[in-house]
Amino acid sequence: AQSVTQLDSHVSVSEGTPVLLRCNYSSSYSPSLFWYVQHPNKGLQLLLKYTSAATLVKGINGFEAEFKKSETSFHLTKPSAHMSDAAEYFCVVRALTGGFKTIFGAGTRLFVKA
Amino acid sequence: EPEVTQTPSHQVTQMGQEVILRCVPISNHLYFYWYRQILGQKVEFLVSFYNNEISEKSEIFDDQFSVERPDGSNFTLKIRSTKLEDSAMYFCASSGGAGGPSSYNEQFFGPGTRLTVL
Numbered sequence: 001a002q003s004v005t006q007l008d009s010h011v012s013v014s015e016g017t018p019v020l021l022r023c024n025y026s027s028s029y030s031p032s033l034f035w036y037v038q039h040p041n042k043g044l045q046l047l048l049k050y051t052s053a054a055t056l057v058k059g060i061n062g063f064e065a066e067f068k069k070s071e072t073s074f075h076l077t078k079p080s081a082h083m084s085d086a087a088e089y090f091c092v093v094r095a096l097t098g099g100f101k102t103i104f105g106a107g108t109r110l111f112v113k114a
Numbered sequence: 115e116p117e118v119t120q121t122p123s124h125q126v127t128q129m130g131q132e133v134i135l136r137c138v139p140i141s142n143h144l145y146f147y148w149y150r151q152i153l154g155q156k157v158e159f160l161v162s163f164y165n166n167e168i169s170e171k172s173e174i175f176d177d178q179f180s181v182e183r184p185d186g187s188n189f190t191l192k193i194r195s196t197k198l199e200d201s202a203m204y205f206c207a208s209s210g211g212a213g214g215p216s217s218y219n220e221q222f223f224g225p226g227t228r229l230t231v232l
Contacts, residue, residue, distance in 0.1 A: 104159075
């Protein structure tokens with residue numbers, strides 16, 4: 001079975017400070033992991049993905065995530081938040097389990113204060 | 115940059131009516147998907163479609179739902195008789211993968227159609 005847990009429903013940071021959005025996953029098979037961002041009234045945009053290559057993955061807009069198999073985590077980080085980063089972020093796991101299953105986390109809403 | 119488009123952006127309908135949500139996937143993609151997100155809840159997988167047939171569907175995708183690729187560019191989701199609980203944001207997505215299905219293939223999402231059932 002697969003599952004994704006985003007540990008925080010809301011995260012609030014000040015502009016210029018680091019961002020940490022936490023994601024833990026469970027999968028019986030080697031998963032691919034993704035982070036998507038959703039700005040208000042917009043579709044889901046891919047930030048980055050892990051597909052069994054390098055465990056530290058760099059994405060767009062300065063975001064990166066590290067796949068830690070021992071901790072079953074795929075936390076999203078950014079060294080310095082920008083006002084435009086305020087959005088909803090989704091951690092997604094996808095694996096072949098009797099067909100490809102795509103499971104979304106519940107989402108973390110990021111607030112950035114000036 | 116190619117993108118997935120969806121129409122309409124917002125659809126309001128009466129309970130019991132049929133609705134068709136339309137999507138234009140990225141032109142060289144082979145796999146197509148529908149997801150929904152009820153307000154305040156998770157994004158949920160509904161169905162995937164490949165080679166003109168459904169390849170996977172979730173428990174949500176019951177007989178009230180159907181998908182079609184009528185003309186080689188559009189990908190539609192039909193809800194035959196809408197219920198109040200069908201009110202949600204519906205996202206279409208597509209992915210490439212000419213070499214076959216893979217968990218690695220990035221899914222490109224459209225902006226969504228907000229369906230409101232009254």
